[in-house]
Amino acid sequence: MSAPALNRFADSAAPASTEVIEVSIVMPCLNEARTVGRCVAKAVGALEELGIAGEVIVADNGSTDGSPAIAGEHGAKVVHVTQKGYGSALQGGIAAARGKFIIMGDADDSYDFSRIEGFVEKLRAGDDLVMGNRFRGGIQRGAMPPLHRYFGNPLLSALLKLFFGSPIGDCQSGLRAFRKDAYERLRLNTPGMEFASEMVVKSCLNGLKISEVPIMLHPDGRGRPPHLRSFRDGWRNLRLMLLLCPLWLYYIPAGLLLSVGLFLLMWLTPGTQAIGRVKLDVHSMLLGALCVILGYQTLWLGFLAKVYGHFSGVLPSGPFIRGLLQHVTLERGLITGAIATVVGLGANLW
Missing domain, CATH: 1.20.58 (Methane Monooxygenase Hydroxylase; Chain G, domain 1)
Incomplete structure (x- = not known):
């Protein structure tokens, strides 16, 4: 991929690198040649129509079907991420983003990137994380497997509410937006599909302002099985929630x-x-x-x-841990242990 192709959108439809970019749209990509061009074109068109200073970034995770070239031809900046995984690709793309606000979504054409105004309005109003809710916006026939729609997603969303007080009704939605400065405070690091839950969990733990907007989920256009593995990735999400609770x-x-x-x-x-x-x-x-x-x-x-x-x-x-660690030191622990040992030996001898 040549340098001009990598920066085509940033150099033409978006402001120059010295100007402030408000919105970066980040798409993880792994062999999405059939759909990535349409997704990028919709995103570029939405930014132009709304008059938003923005950029589109495709975080390629090792595609072998020409996806990076197609993305560049349609106006995206392509970032190559070598570490495998959904979360790794997004972290690489977000790190390269220059926008104050980040909108992330899959490059399989299941989300409509031409309808991003609701996310931008919420972020401009001061929200830190804005989740797209597919259950409120509509799920077209064949767009989501029944196992995910009626069991997996509702269960994980309910556990997030129980464990962390999450207000989210669709925790696994792939279309979401957030402030980059808020994202950086979360220090997310999971490489796989559990990245979606980690973002919500740590947003709740850190007291970020979270909201939702209804979105429509369309059948994906990839023409091949999805990268998501229901039971493996479901368990990884559940394990992450437990480890953080x-x-x-x-x-x-x-x-x-x-x-x-x-x-x-x-x-x-x-x-x-x-x-x-x-x-x-x-x-x-x-x-x-x-x-x-x-x-x-x-x-x-x-x-x-x-x-x-x-x-x-x-x-x-929390205040308890902070206060405790201020008073508990190695020296005090050694002294307490020595006293307890002496008292115990004395009690036995007596």
């Missing part, structure tokens, strides 16, 4: 284990108990002790996960 991964299971374990220990301390014809004795007490040990260890795992999240920047720091 110590409350549901650690604290709630720890609370259940401790409650069950302590109940069994206290209930069986006087002696054998019977439930109908079933007798619970010392073996059930051992089970209760095991539950207490597992619950205690899980509780500490949750605390250590919060501390790691604080230092790594993966999780925002």
